[in-house]
Amino acid sequence: MVNKPPAPEQSKEQGPSQDADQEPLLQIRAVIKKFGDFTAVNDVNLDIHKGELFCLLGGSGCGKTTLLRMLAGFEAPSSGKIIIDGKDMSDVPPYERPTNMMFQNYALFPHMSVEKNISFGLQQDGFSKSEISDRIDDILRLVELRDYKKRRPQQLSGGQRQRVALARALVKEPKLLLLDEPLGALDKKLREQTQFELMNIQDKVGVTFVVVTHDQEEAMTLSTRIAVMDKGKFVQIGTPTEIYEFPENRFIADFIGSANIFEGKVIETSVNHLRIKTEIGDFDVEHNIEVSKGSHVYIGLRPEKIHLSKQAPEKKTENQTLGVIDDIGYLGNTSRYKVRLESGRIIDVTAPNQVRPKNRTHHITWEDNVYIHWDASSSMLLNK
Amino acid sequence: MHGERSRFLSIMLFVGFTFLYVPIILLIIYSFNYSKLVPVWGGWSTRWYGVLFESPDVWDAVLLSLKIAVVNATFATILGTLAGLAMVRFGRFRGRTLFGGMLVAPLVMPEVITGLSLLVFFISLKQLFGWPTERGFTTITIAHITFSLAYVAVIIQARLTGMGNNLEEAAADLGAKPFKVMTKITIPMLAPGLLSGWLLAFTLSLDDLVIASFVTGPGSNTLPILIFSRIRLGLRPDINALATIIILFVAVLVAIAAVILFRQQKRDLLDQKMARMPEV
Numbered sequence: 001m002v003n004k005p006p007a008p009e010q011s012k013e014q015g016p017s018q019d020a021d022q023e024p025l026l027q028i029r030a031v032i033k034k035f036g037d038f039t040a041v042n043d044v045n046l047d048i049h050k051g052e053l054f055c056l057l058g059g060s061g062c063g064k065t066t067l068l069r070m071l072a073g074f075e076a077p078s079s080g081k082i083i084i085d086g087k088d089m090s091d092v093p094p095y096e097r098p099t100n101m102m103f104q105n106y107a108l109f110p111h112m113s114v115e116k117n118i119s120f121g122l123q124q125d126g127f128s129k130s131e132i133s134d135r136i137d138d139i140l141r142l143v144e145l146r147d148y149k150k151r152r153p154q155q156l157s158g159g160q161r162q163r164v165a166l167a168r169a170l171v172k173e174p175k176l177l178l179l180d181e182p183l184g185a186l187d188k189k190l191r192e193q194t195q196f197e198l199m200n201i202q203d204k205v206g207v208t209f210v211v212v213t214h215d216q217e218e219a220m221t222l223s224t225r226i227a228v229m230d231k232g233k234f235v236q237i238g239t240p241t242e243i244y245e246f247p248e249n250r251f252i253a254d255f256i257g258s259a260n261i262f263e264g265k266v267i268e269t270s271v272n273h274l275r276i277k278t279e280i281g282d283f284d285v286e287h288n289i290e291v292s293k294g295s296h297v298y299i300g301l302r303p304e305k306i307h308l309s310k311q312a313p314e315k316k317t318e319n320q321t322l323g324v325i326d327d328i329g330y331l332g333n334t335s336r337y338k339v340r341l342e343s344g345r346i347i348d349v350t351a352p353n354q355v356r357p358k359n360r361t362h363h364i365t366w367e368d369n370v371y372i373h374w375d376a377s378s379s380m381l382l383n384k
Numbered sequence: 385m386h387g388e389r390s391r392f393l394s395i396m397l398f399v400g401f402t403f404l405y406v407p408i409i410l411l412i413i414y415s416f417n418y419s420k421l422v423p424v425w426g427g428w429s430t431r432w433y434g435v436l437f438e439s440p441d442v443w444d445a446v447l448l449s450l451k452i453a454v455v456n457a458t459f460a461t462i463l464g465t466l467a468g469l470a471m472v473r474f475g476r477f478r479g480r481t482l483f484g485g486m487l488v489a490p491l492v493m494p495e496v497i498t499g500l501s502l503l504v505f506f507i508s509l510k511q512l513f514g515w516p517t518e519r520g521f522t523t524i525t526i527a528h529i530t531f532s533l534a535y536v537a538v539i540i541q542a543r544l545t546g547m548g549n550n551l552e553e554a555a556a557d558l559g560a561k562p563f564k565v566m567t568k569i570t571i572p573m574l575a576p577g578l579l580s581g582w583l584l585a586f587t588l589s590l591d592d593l594v595i596a597s598f599v600t601g602p603g604s605n606t607l608p609i610l611i612f613s614r615i616r617l618g619l620r621p622d623i624n625a626l627a628t629i630i631i632l633f634v635a636v637l638v639a640i641a642a643v644i645l646f647r648q649q650k651r652d653l654l655d656q657k658m659a660r661m662p663e664v
Contacts, residue, residue, distance in 0.1 A: 074553055094556040107554035111572050120568075121558030154655040172558065 023086060025050045025208050026071070026176060031080030033066050033232075040066040042232035043080075048176075048225075053202050053209045055219040058229035059255075064212045067229075068178050071210065072101045085175050095124070100174040104181045106165035108153035114140075114164050115149040121172045139167045142201060159190050166198075170205060179211045183218055195221050216256050220244070228252055249384045253300040260301045260347050261382070269293050273376065280341050284318040284376040291381070298382040303350040305378040308337060310364060313373050320373035323347065325366055335362070339372055347372065408631060415624035422619040432625040442626060445610040449590055452521060452606060456528040457586035461578055463529065464536025464585075469570075471537070472544040490534040499598030502527045506599060519601030527599045528592060532585035539584065543577035 024047035033041040041063040048054050056064040069075045071082060073094035082089045084098060100121070109117050115136055122132045140146045143163040153161055162182065169177055182198065183191045199222060202209050213219050219226050220240045227237040228251075236248045247253040250261055267282065268275035269292070274285045276299060285299055307313070313320060321341060329336035330353075337349045349372060357363065364370060415433075419426025436442060471484055490498060506516060506523050516522050551573060555565045571578075593608035600609060614623055 072553075072557055074556075094553070095559045095561055099557070101554070101557045103550055103554055105550065107550040109551060109554070109569065120555065120560070124559035124561075124564065151658070152655065154652070155658040157659045160659075168558070 022049065024048055025052075025085055026210070027081075027083040028067075029081040029083065031067070031070065031077045031082060033063070033070060033075060034078045039232050041070070041077075044232070044234060046227065046234065046237070048208060048210065050208055051206055052224050053199070053211065053222055055223035055226045056210065056212045056229055057214070057216060057219040057226050059214060062229040063232040064214075064229050065180060068101075068180055068210065068212045071176065072099055072178050073097050098175040099178055100169040100172050100176075101178040102165045102169045102180065102182055104184060106153075106161050106185075108161060108164055108168070110153055113150050113152055114145065114156070117153070117164060118168045118171050121168065125172070135171055139171045142170075142204065143167045158186055159194065162186060162194065166201070170201075170207065173205075174207060177207050177209050179209060181213055181215075182211060184213070184215070191218070198222065220256075228255060230255075245380070247300065247380060247382065249382050250298055250300070253380060253382055258303060258348060259380070260303065260306075262299050262301070264297055264299055266291055266293050266295050266297060274381075280343055280345055280347075281321055283379065285379040285381055286375075286377040287381055298384070300380040300382050301347075301374060301378065302380075303336065303348040304334075306347070306349045306372050306374045308339070308349050308351050308364065309371050310368060312371050319376060319379070320371060323370055323372055325364060325368045325370060328362075328364075328366065330362075337364070337370075339370060411624055412628050412631065415621065415628040417621055417624075420621060422621055422624065432621040433629075435622045436625045436629075439622070441605070442610065442622075445605045445607045448521065448604065449607040452525050452528060453586045453589040455525050456532055456589040457582045459525075459529045460532035460536050460585040461582045464533040464581060465540050465574070465578065467533065467537040468540030468544060471541050473549075487537050488534055490531040491538070493531075495592075495594040496598075498531060499527070499595040502530065502595065503598045519599055520604030523599040523601070524596050524604070524606065527595050528585075528589045531595070532588050535584050535588065536581035539581045540574065540577050543574055547573055 026046070026048040028044055028046040031041055031044045032039065044063075044067065056067060058064045066075060070077050071084075071089075073089065073092060076090075089097060109120065112120065118136050118139060119132050122135060127135070136149070137146070140149065143166060145160060145163055145167070148156065148160065148164075153164065156164065162185070166182070169179075183194050186194060195218060211219070211222060213222075223240060225237065225239055226243050228235045228243065230251060236243060236252050238246070243252065243256055247256065247259075253259040253261060262278040262280060264276040264278035264283075266274050267277045272286060274287055274291060274297075276283055276285055276297065278299070283299070291297065323339035323341045325337055326340040326346060327338040332353070334350050334352050337351065339347045339349055341347060353362070355363075414422055416428050416430065417424075417426055418429035418431055467487055471480070471487065502523075506519060510516060551569050552565050555569045556562070560568060591608065592606075593612055596606050597609055597612075600606070605613070611623055611626065614620055
């Protein structure tokens with residue numbers, strides 16, 4: 001691990017408790033899952049604390065869904081242990097686990113009304129009729145579907161089905177709510193709106209959520225912590241800010257957001273700065289860990305952290321170079337520039353369009369000569 | 385060019401339907417023929433329907449056929465469903481492919497072979513255990529179950545595969561024990577498959593002549609056996625009447641099925657419309 005957040009004491013204002021003395025709600029210990037020769041989950045360890053909204057993020061086939069299914073009890077680990085609330089879950093079948101799952105396609109029972117779908121779980125636990133109907137009323141108020149009790153799932157829109165599925169899983173007040181791509185089936189606008197709804201609901205009920213998603217934006221907005229998975233392993237676990245601003249390696253830097261990555265060699269070290277020789281020149285990188293002179297490193301640079309201008313920057317900084325605009329992607333709120341450097345290397349730069357152009361053409365355009373520069377603190381040191 | 389093609393198509397359609405339905409229409413018309421000789425027209429009459437209603441052997445055959453069909457359909461549905469469940473839900477087990485292949489083999493096996501093998505089987509059973517003492521209702525029913533269950537298993541397998549495990553997993557996740565999952569989720573979800581499986585097994589049994597002729601014994605005539613044995617002695621107007629009644633019966637069933645299907649489609653459309661309505 002090369003890059004550590006500068007402040008070791010990360011005070012989270014509203015984040016869930018992560019006291020070392022409190023036992024984690026969920027403990028995953030050396031869990032391996034094999035399907036024949038294929039290892040879907042490869043020796044994974046994880047603690048999740050009460051009240052967290054934890055995201056398992058990764059591409060398809062990275063093992064995130066398999067891990068979630070092991071938590072629910074649909075798959076048994078090939079080896080390792082899953083402990084929920086201090087109890088080993090190895091021999092506990094799905095119907096006795098203190099977890100509930102919201103399925104990717106919602107898995108609502110099509111032959112039952114909304115009300116019956118939600119009461120199904122409560123009936124299994126032997127609640128009285130009046131208790132069941134009270135709980136249904138409460139949960140339907142929470143998801144704002146009180147007028148839809150008698151409808152069948154087929155008579156609901158995608159967003160409504162999603163909320164019924166959430167209500168059905170939440171009504172049993174599980175210790176751990178597992179959500180498999182909870183917003184995957186919704187269109188973009190609805191998804192953005194539902195993200196915040198989901199966060200509000202989690203805040204209200206205080207249940208610990210474990211969300212599986214392949215959508216990094218979803219993971220960033222929703223979660224208190226993210227585990228990025230690849231090939232059955234966790235690549236990095238951290239808060240959204242940690243993952244984005246302090247990625248440990250090239251995979252994370254490139255998977256979450258985008259980054260210009262340069263290979264380099266440390267040519268000078270000082271107390272908190274490194275001078276690194278790269279293909280596009282020598283640059284300063286701020287750091288807070290020991291890296292020896294001569295070692296081989298990678299640096300990552302987020303496109304939005306690079307300043308772009310036609311005039312030379314007033315303050316002469318060390319991290320500065322010249323280039324030509326090769327291409328522009330106009331996105332409305334921002335523009336994405338491809339800047340070709342002398343060496344031929346193309347650098348991605350994103351800049352907000354803060355000024356409305358007067359004559360329908362922007363200030364910076366194709367084939368313009370531009371200066372790019374960035375803060376020494378903006379470069380991310382990556383370890384592989 | 386386009387016009388020519390559509391003219392060609394409408395002619396083909398007409399020819400096709402003529403080919404399919406003219407014989408049936410002729411049969412119906414001749415069932416109302418007064419003459420005792422089928423090909424000779426003797427004027428309109430319902431005489432042969434009267435004759436039919438007064439022949440007890442016809443009614444015995446109808447009753448026997450229905451009895452066999454109902455018992456067959458019921459057992460075939462139960463056994464076929466279990467086989468389908470085993471194939472789809474038990475995951476991979478040793479010999480799954482072989483078992484799957486053997487399960488559908490009766491679908492392609494020539495009926496004559498099936499019939500013959502079952503006859504040999506019943507005869508050896510009788511020699512070894514003294515049962516079945518005589519061939520008839522029991523042997524025909526058993527024979528029908530053996531091939532009908534293959535059809536049911538295929539239908540159930542398709543339905544189960546289409547359903548996926550999701551709903552059952554969701555039920556288990558909500559705290560339902562395996563038996564509850566079966567009764568509350570799997571079986572209700574399978575219902576359409578069970579119904580169509582039952583109906584198919586019922587129809588296959590009513591339809592079967594070849595296998596039944598192999599395994600039947602003296603005095604046990606199913607309807608197809610009765611019709612076929614009478615026709616062998618020449619065309620008979622009362623059999624035409626019987627055939628017409630069967631056609632009517634089938635037509636009514638098909639019409640009912642069509643109405644149910646139509647209502648279902650209408651309901652689905654309404655559901656979709658409801659789903660698109662803005663929230664209040």
